[in-house]
Amino acid sequence: MIDPAVPRPRRITRPDAILRGEEIGAGPAFLLLHAGGERRQVWGPVGEVLVDAGYRCVAYDQRGHGESSGDARALSPCADDVTAMLCAEPPGCVVVGASLGGLAAVAALTDPAVRARVAGLVLVDVVPCLEPSRVRRFLAAAGLLGTRTELVEDILTQVPQLRQVTAELDLPILLVHGDHGSSLADEDIDQLLRLAPHTTVRPVQGAGHLIARDRPVALARTVVAVTTAWR
Template sequence: MTELTLTRPDAALRGTATGTGPTVLLLHAGGETRAVWTPVTAFLNHCSLRTVAYDLRGHGDSSGAATKLAPIAADVAAMIHSEPPPVVAVGASLGGLAAIAALAALPTAQALAGLILIDVVPNPDPARVRAWLADRDLRTHDALVEDIFNHTPDLLATAAMLKLPIHLVRAGPTSPLTDAEVNSFRTTNPAATVTQVPTAGHLIAHEAPTELAQIITTQAATWLASC
């Protein structure tokens, strides 16, 4: 295990790297920390994959403010470029949206072998997301949530132009993600594939880490030929 520090102009991002092999970058959801990936990383490391997980800015041990999507996306781009390509990026909720935003820059997209989105699409329904967050008393990042909604057109445009493989992992019926939103995403990028973990809620890494690790490993093995 190696402790990492990625210095940004206005933040210091703390991370952890484990294992050897091609890199899988793990980006947690809003309100979580890199610790949520611990059960997942053990599985991936066993399959000859190196894992890198940072606390996003304003989360866990990382400094900086988490009020805007753009700086978080810039952080993700810096994470990707700090690793030898190709990298597989895995983004849960906020982490997935930040990854999409980061891939608007062609050099960043070209550094990836594939992108796994965990229960998130570029155009979530604002009312449904707000209600989901309110029901769970998770409104501490309201400014960030509203800023993300303001970037929906840009996120959709980026998702549409991405040529790299994309796999969406859906949660079960308690997720704020709907069938209509998934279908809309697949219309935006017809090459995207989908798997569902029906027993898990939105925070799949927390609720079903073994199932999620198996899905990530299968996709990474296909894209990186590492397992």
């Protein structure tokens, strides 16, 4: 008999990559998508809270990260991976995407068939209406601009499409942002609310850009409090 409290390995074979991950818990699913430069393990403390609340958590290393193979040089392959992840789950999944994970999720939701499988979207300190100069300054200050330059520049060229997709989404959206060292400015949040007025916005005190690392329990509790009504 399967113990839901024990992590179970997951694997998805893509045409140009092998995505490795794991799931834990039982119940309605959260698909947890980590930020660029991180691994799925960052979601561990978040997952513990979600599992205790009666949910199942699925997390993969994104392509080119951790145990997953493939190149992460453009947003489109990352979005196609998210599509494959969602198609491996029953309908009704809530997608939680941090930074790169959130943008890949938005890009995947371009497809109406993918949207139909999703109960809602949680963006963790990222918005689709990126302002290129501010993004480059933030990454440069964090010493990250040179590590994935090709991916960053590709994402920035996709901003008009990401904005369009977001404006057309009829899914519930939650934006969780840090209040200390966040990548977002007030105008970024205002732009998201203009694109998708039905978005719920929640700050997490004491968190910067990587909220899953800085304040995992507060992040998880915020997600549960808002998304319970989405299913």
